Amino acid sequence: MPRDLSLVITGSRIITSDSIDPLPATIEIDKNGCISAIIPKKLSIDSYDFLENIKFIDTGNNIVMPGLIDAHVHLNEPGRTDWEGFETGTKAAAAGGVTTIIEMPLNSIPPTTTVDNFNQKINAAKDKCWVDVGFYGGIVPGNQNDLVPLINAGVKGFKGFLINSGVDEFPCVNEQDGQNSLMMFHAEMEPSDGHGVDKSLETSDKASYYSFLNRRPQSIEINAISLVTRLAKEYKTVRTHIVHLSAADALDIIRKSKSDGVPLTVETCFHYLCLSAEEVPLGGTEFKCCPPIRKKENQEKLWKALLDGTIDSVVSDHSPSTADLKELDKKEEERDFVKAWGGISTLQLGLPVLWTEAKKRGCSFYQLYLWLSKNTAKQVGLQEKKGDIKIGYDADIVIWNPEETFVVTKDIIQFKNKVTPYMGRTFYGVVKQTIVRGNIVYDAEKDGVKNIPCGNFLI
Numbered sequence: 001m002p003r004d005l006s007l008v009i010t011g012s013r014i015i016t017s018d019s020i021d022p023l024p025a026t027i028e029i030d031k032n033g034c035i036s037a038i039i040p041k042k043l044s045i046d047s048y049d050f051l052e053n054i055k056f057i058d059t060g061n062n063i064v065m066p067g068l069i070d071a072h073v074h075l076n077e078p079g080r081t082d083w084e085g086f087e088t089g090t091k092a093a094a095a096g097g098v099t100t101i102i103e104m105p106l107n108s109i110p111p112t113t114t115v116d117n118f119n120q121k122i123n124a125a126k127d128k129c130w131v132d133v134g135f136y137g138g139i140v141p142g143n144q145n146d147l148v149p150l151i152n153a154g155v156k157g158f159k160g161f162l163i164n165s166g167v168d169e170f171p172c173v174n175e176q177d178g179q180n181s182l183m184m185f186h187a188e189m190e191p192s193d194g195h196g197v198d199k200s201l202e203t204s205d206k207a208s209y210y211s212f213l214n215r216r217p218q219s220i221e222i223n224a225i226s227l228v229t230r231l232a233k234e235y236k237t238v239r240t241h242i243v244h245l246s247a248a249d250a251l252d253i254i255r256k257s258k259s260d261g262v263p264l265t266v267e268t269c270f271h272y273l274c275l276s277a278e279e280v281p282l283g284g285t286e287f288k289c290c291p292p293i294r295k296k297e298n299q300e301k302l303w304k305a306l307l308d309g310t311i312d313s314v315v316s317d318h319s320p321s322t323a324d325l326k327e328l329d330k331k332e333e334e335r336d337f338v339k340a341w342g343g344i345s346t347l348q349l350g351l352p353v354l355w356t357e358a359k360k361r362g363c364s365f366y367q368l369y370l371w372l373s374k375n376t377a378k379q380v381g382l383q384e385k386k387g388d389i390k391i392g393y394d395a396d397i398v399i400w401n402p403e404e405t406f407v408v409t410k411d412i413i414q415f416k417n418k419v420t421p422y423m424g425r426t427f428y429g430v431v432k433q434t435i436v437r438g439n440i441v442y443d444a445e446k447d448g449v450k451n452i453p454c455g456n457f458l459i
């Protein structure tokens with residue numbers, strides 16, 4: 001037994017890549033925060049009591065699995081730090097069992113579209129990260145010459161828009177830009193003929209969710225996904241990823257592309273799987289995001305695609321703003337869905353939100369591990385180090401109780417603006433401890449989020 005251990009985690013329900021069912025195991029973690037051994041049985045502290053200065057965690061019957069990798073997070077710093085920030089955002093991640101986030105290039109000012117801008121973001125994030133943080137770069141018209149330097153500086157991929165991004169400093173690209181630098185796309189693109197608007201849902205009531213939903217029909221996503229998959233087929237050496245898929249009618253195009261061998265991955269978000277248009281209340285702008293949450297029947301099709309592997313991963317697309325930009329300072333009936341900021345805050349809540357729905361559908365913990373950790377690690381190129389409980393991997397771990405419930409209240413929320421469509425709801429799945437490279441960054445029973453930020457930059 002090596003003597004350079006810093007932490008030992010034992011328990012009876014541990015998810016590793018070797019087993020579909022959670023099994024008893026003991027995980028040994030060295031002083032570098034890496035997993036150095038996995039013993040296939042539950043051990044007691046007596047097995048280690050001759051070692052000094054090691055922490056020993058008996059997780060009992062809680063689930064132990066790789067920490068979540070949330071590859072779609074907007075922290076908005078620098079520039080819009082009143083919306084979110086690295087400190088509050090990564091503390092929320094830690095409290096939610098997320099051990100790695102990949103931060104989006106837009107909504108910060110400046111956006112991550114040049115190396116100089118990227119350095120500004122890195123400086124803004126220094127000593128403020130409670131979990132590991134990787135970064136995406138952005139593709140905007142005219143920045144093709146910045147892409148290779150950005151890759152060399154360590155970005156994990158690029159994001160481009162085919163529709164107005166919502167912020168002026170991050171303009172959308174056209175097909176030409178995409179041909180040179182395609183990677184990840186916000187897949188909404190307005191058809192030139194305006195085709196696809198569902199007249200039956202038209203409403204002049206600005207506080208009605210349908211005043212917004214009707215403007216973002218599925219055809220907008222299908223249009224963009226058709227373009228993206230066509231280019232992906234043409235440029236097969238470039239891995240292509242569709243972010244936040246909402247339109248189930250686009251699934252057939254995606255299935256066809258995947259079966260043709262196109263290197264395409266697809267993510268959807270917690271809210272598309274767990275919320276539906278029918279439940280959005282009058283003026284409920286906390287539910288507004290782009291692409292929009294669609295109807296229940298759409299949600300069912302997304303679940304089917306997640307279960308059959310057409311959709312690879314589930315992320316938060318945590319995209320907060322201040323409450324006034326969500327029009328929450330107005331009475332419900334006076335709020336304007338079209339004007340309100342489009343973004344949902346979920347970062348801390350993804351695991352319980354998804355688990356509560358997945359549990360009803362008879363899903364396994366192993367499936368959660370694939371959707372929330374393993375597949376995402378692969379998508380962002382971290383699969384040799386993260387996303388698994390495996391010897392040599394970073395000890396990024398979440399310990400949680402899937403049978404226990406909690407209610408979302410303002411005082412448990414760590415992210416900056418306490419605005420979320422999940423407020424007041426009850427969910428299954430309570431995070432007990434979150435561990436990043438062997439460091440306990442969150443402990444529900446002992447002070448919550450720890451004082452010292454120990455997140456690394458993944459660059």
Ligand SMILES: [Zn+2]
Nearest residue numbers: 072104317319
């Ligand atoms: Zn986003």
